[in-house]
Amino acid sequence: MKPFLRFLSLACAVLLLGAQAANAQEAQIRKALAERIPQLAQIDEVSATPMQGLYEVRIGTDLYYTDAGGNYLIQGELIDTKARRNLTEDRVNKLTAIDFKSLPLDDAFKVVHGKGERQLVVFEDPNCGYCKRFEKDMQKVDNVTMHVFLYPILSPDSAEKSRNIWCAKDRAAAWQDHMLRDVTPATASCDMKALERNLQLGRKYKITGTPTLIFTDGSRVPGAIAAAEVERRMNELAVAKK
Missing domain, CATH: 3.40.30.10 (Glutaredoxin)
Structure with missing residues (x-):
């Protein structure tokens, strides 16, 4: 196999493994929160935040934050102190925007x-x-x-x-x-x-x-x-x- 094709194949494999890991992480968070807090059974989206180990949990336009195991739940605002931005507010504004x-x-x-x-x-x-x-x-x-x-x-x-x-x-x-x-x-x-x-x-x-x-x-x-x-x-x- 030519070097470029070998590199391309390796890159695709890494991306695939990354996607699989992300899906497994999301499934774990959904399962843990649904079992422990029934009100969170209908989660619309789980996504990683810029803060390592912290995940956003979205239900409609309501935002929560949790760790990788779904062991802790935070309801509040996530602030990027370096950029001086309210990331929660930015996200809600995007979710509630109207064409x-x-x-x-x-x-x-x-x-x-x-x-x-x-x-x-x-x-x-x-x-x-x-x-x-x-x-x-x-x-x-x-x-x-x-x-x-x-x-x-x-x-x-x-x-x-x-x-x-x-x-x-x-x-x-x-x-x-x-x-x-x-x-x-x-x-x-x-x-x-x-x-x-x-x-x-x-x-x-x-x-x-x-x-x-x-x-x-x-x-x-x-x-x-x-x-x-x-x-x-x-x-x-x-x-x-x-």
Whole structure:
């Protein structure tokens, strides 16, 4: 056998053995955790972390850490002190990212500030106090189009107000009157299927609170962050795009 072919054959064998060892390690961790903690029987993924001997255990978007034998379980954050990065946060952000282009924007209405060149999606409930605070703070942000998905999850009254806003002649005006000036939207009726789809979409992406912001890179932020933070994130995206 020629030297190169011999080397190639050896490399393939090493890779195969490595994959087999990784599979055996994963199986051992799954078995140990399932036997000792029945709630962890449905593990989606087991993978090695940058820390030697520590493995990530993923169930949906929930992350845990364990040793090679599944003897210990850690629930917390893994920090790379050298790189000064929260590896757990980075991983969760990747797992919860949403393809911005796939969002059904026809089921949202637009609130445009200035030229509206920058894009932002927000899931909001008309009865959400944090949403009202966020909307008022967003008046400081220029040149953005906010795609507002009505997401009535707080109370039956939320559904009624969402219906009246969605069915208003000018949805954006009715929304801002309510959120900024506490004007109760006038009673209206129309096709409500968009709101039903919004609830299904939220459940699909496990959106459990309002407001939830989604930026054009797919990253999402739960909660009413300050306008300055929104501005910072959108500026970073604009720089990355160039």
